[in-house]
Amino acid sequence: MKRHQGLFITFEGSEGCGKSTQSKMLLDHLEAEGVLAVLLREPGGVKISEKVREILLDKKNTAMTKECETLLYMAARAQLVEEALLPELKKGKVVILDRFLDSTVAYQGYGCGVDAATIRAIGLFATQGVQPDVTFFLDLDAAEGLRRRGSERDRIEERALEYHQRVRRGYQAIAEEEPARVVQIDGKLSKESIFEIIRKRVDLLLREKGHA
Numbered sequence: 483m484k485r486h487q488g489l490f491i492t493f494e495g496s497e498g499c500g501k502s503t504q505s506k507m508l509l510d511h512l513e514a515e516g517v518l519a520v521l522l523r524e525p526g527g528v529k530i531s532e533k534v535r536e537i538l539l540d541k542k543n544t545a546m547t548k549e550c551e552t553l554l555y556m557a558a559r560a561q562l563v564e565e566a567l568l569p570e571l572k573k574g575k576v577v578i579l580d581r582f583l584d585s586t587v588a589y590q591g592y593g594c595g596v597d598a599a600t601i602r603a604i605g606l607f608a609t610q611g612v613q614p615d616v617t618f619f620l621d622l623d624a625a626e627g628l629r630r631r632g633s634e635r636d637r638i639e640e641r642a643l644e645y646h647q648r649v650r651r652g653y654q655a656i657a658e659e660e661p662a663r664v665v666q667i668d669g670k671l672s673k674e675s676i677f678e679i680i681r682k683r684v685d686l687l688l689r690e691k692g693h694a
């Protein structure tokens with residue numbers, strides 16, 4: 483794992499789980515506390531990766547294979563890691579990232595059936611071995627999440643309910659395998675209760691790292 487001074491926090495979960503709301507709440511909280519923090523998203527976060535995002539989510543790209551999809555997510559990630567994630571961490575900032583490698587394991591691995599060992603090997607190349615200090619996984623029933631997202635859906639959201647259920651099970655498996663890193667939170671809890679769990683954990687990590 484690459485050494486850095488900052489704190490690397492990721493948010494994960496299936497569609498409509500509330501992670502984007504929570505990551506913004508965390509950014510606001512940290513800024514209010516005077517902690518230098520930045521919020522980025524995947525796929526995207528920097529110009530080239532945002533362009534790759536457009537290709538990935540474009541509903542017209544029906545012919546895209548699972549291998550191509552996996553590599554495009556990884557390409558977007560590689561650019562973000564080198565251009566933004568590592569530089570911000572080196573500056574000692576808290577980087578909040580809305581999705582990271584676990585998304586590929588869940589969506590392309592468990593969801594599409596891409597081999598997990600292959601994903602991890604390409605993942606190591608794309609991320610240069612940087613790993614989150616903590617990951618908040620907001621666990622929510624797939625049907626409920628899709629309902630929350632509404633009717634306008636991108637290429638991935640359009641997939642069948644069974645696909646999204648596999649993604650959720652993928653995340654649950656990751657959380658079970660890595661309990662020290664992944665904090666699983668019930669996505670049905672209120673926005674405030676979820677944030678309280680996140681805030682406590684982050685404040686503790688900041689104290690440990692000497693940020694607060």
Ligand code: TMP
Pocket residue numbers: 497523524525555581582583585586587589590638639
């Ligand atoms: P978002 O809706 O959280 O912005 O994410 C965009 C979509 O991309 C979402 O449906 C999840 C999907 N995705 C993958 O399938 N694999 C990945 O590696 C990432 C980062 C996202």
